Amino acid sequence: MANNTLIEKATFIQHHLPGLDAGEYAIELQHRFGDTGGKIPNGLDLTTPLLYKFAVKAPQFAMDPSVVHSVFPPKDAKGEFSNVLPHIVLNSETLPWIRLPFTPANGSGPVTDPFKDNSGMYYDRDMPSWLAVLILTENDTDLSIALQTTTVQQFFSNGSDVFLSPVQGDDPNNQPSWVDIQASVQALKLPIALFSTLAPSLADLFMMANVRAVNMGNKPAAPGSDLEDVGTYSIVLGNRIPVSGQRHLAVLVSLENMGDYLPDHNGVPSTLIPANATYALLPVLHSWHFISQGDSFKFEHLLESLNDRAPDGKPAVPGPLPQPRMRLYPPNNATVPVPVQLGYVPMKHTTRNNVLTTSWYRGPLAPYKFDDNAGEAIQFLKTEDGQTVPAIYDADALLRFDPSIGMFDLSYASAWQLGRLLALQDRNFSLNLYQWKRTQTSAVVNQLEQDLIQETFTEILANQGTPTGNTTQDLLEGTMQALISRTARFRK
Numbered sequence: 001m002a003n004n005t006l007i008e009k010a011t012f013i014q015h016h017l018p019g020l021d022a023g024e025y026a027i028e029l030q031h032r033f034g035d036t037g038g039k040i041p042n043g044l045d046l047t048t049p050l051l052y053k054f055a056v057k058a059p060q061f062a063m064d065p066s067v068v069h070s071v072f073p074p075k076d077a078k079g080e081f082s083n084v085l086p087h088i089v090l091n092s093e094t095l096p097w098i099r100l101p102f103t104p105a106n107g108s109g110p111v112t113d114p115f116k117d118n119s120g121m122y123y124d125r126d127m128p129s130w131l132a133v134l135i136l137t138e139n140d141t142d143l144s145i146a147l148q149t150t151t152v153q154q155f156f157s158n159g160s161d162v163f164l165s166p167v168q169g170d171d172p173n174n175q176p177s178w179v180d181i182q183a184s185v186q187a188l189k190l191p192i193a194l195f196s197t198l199a200p201s202l203a204d205l206f207m208m209a210n211v212r213a214v215n216m217g218n219k220p221a222a223p224g225s226d227l228e229d230v231g232t233y234s235i236v237l238g239n240r241i242p243v244s245g246q247r248h249l250a251v252l253v254s255l256e257n258m259g260d261y262l263p264d265h266n267g268v269p270s271t272l273i274p275a276n277a278t279y280a281l282l283p284v285l286h287s288w289h290f291i292s293q294g295d296s297f298k299f300e301h302l303l304e305s306l307n308d309r310a311p312d313g314k315p316a317v318p319g320p321l322p323q324p325r326m327r328l329y330p331p332n333n334a335t336v337p338v339p340v341q342l343g344y345v346p347m348k349h350t351t352r353n354n355v356l357t358t359s360w361y362r363g364p365l366a367p368y369k370f371d372d373n374a375g376e377a378i379q380f381l382k383t384e385d386g387q388t389v390p391a392i393y394d395a396d397a398l399l400r401f402d403p404s405i406g407m408f409d410l411s412y413a414s415a416w417q418l419g420r421l422l423a424l425q426d427r428n429f430s431l432n433l434y435q436w437k438r439t440q441t442s443a444v445v446n447q448l449e450q451d452l453i454q455e456t457f458t459e460i461l462a463n464q465g466t467p468t469g470n471t472t473q474d475l476l477e478g479t480m481q482a483l484i485s486r487t488a489r490f491r492k
Contacts, residue, residue, distance in 0.1 A: 102259030
């Protein structure tokens, strides 16, 4: 028996440290000639030093949206998210470590030198991320005004207002040429108490980012994009589980240079925060909203509560059941439910001949029992190994028409088309299907050629005794024309 198990592979990587952190650098080159023969005065000769300057750029106050691969929960999503950590997936695998959440100059922060294990192998020490995903709820603040549009200059201290920011205390006029202090950016302004509640500790930042290498063979690809065997992404996690029944704002913020102001691992506010600081102003690099509207119901609770009943007469469910309640198919003497009660919804439907109409659709789960004979109209074929399979060549074969209301049911047709598209998104499946179709087409063409040649040359052999050679020539020419005609549709 063939093993049809689908093997997916993902590799979790601690981090991907960049060769150089973001910032300005200078290299001084100078030739030095030593003298061993006493020919150079003072035994040393130095050339004029050459100074080269360069910079490593990286997002600081804003980020190109194309860097974001995806977010979870999805933007504006509604669902059960109270058991997940919101996170963002970035196309740049080094971005979470290209800046630092502490200032090396003041001696704070962990040791970053490589270390050697017992076998003599050198490894990079773990590094904290300068990026963090903060999760705010409606109980924390008014989410509609939580984000502010400001300028880069506002992140620098103006001398009259004491606050925390990644560049607080720096000179706004002494910035690299690519930093436009008048550029419009988004900011998150949090009172100090709320900042200390929501912000991760420096120890948390070691675990809030990682790199993931994913096998892309079964992933959908954008049209025109190059297909890579392995896709590598960095992931920044939030440190707060969403609250059920509330709207949330997730923000990717910069905590560069703010390690001294972060709470400790137990959530105790930092003692290094200035006493007169009133708020923290953080650059927002990306943001999205979602709603967690889950509940404490589990599938077994819903099953126990079918028709408001349970084996012992009471639903073992914490609190009122969600609406609408699950119900069994009504008794035979009950009124037949309307399509909406059966789980159907009306959908716009453009037919194959470009006629716009309205048809019914339902998902794979339904609250009622459906006709066991619904598939009788489908034709079946027998395969070479004796199995019986449905003869369905397109989605239209599964359209169902209800003459009593004059509407189509798209449910089975949609399911067939969705399954087809999901299969074709799998690159391995698509390639195997294409090779199989080529093999089958070649086999059919070859068999047609063999049958026609056998048929024609049998007649040629039977006419060997005839006096003219034109008959043989006519038969050969006719054979070639017939071959071209019969196999033309297979060669397109």
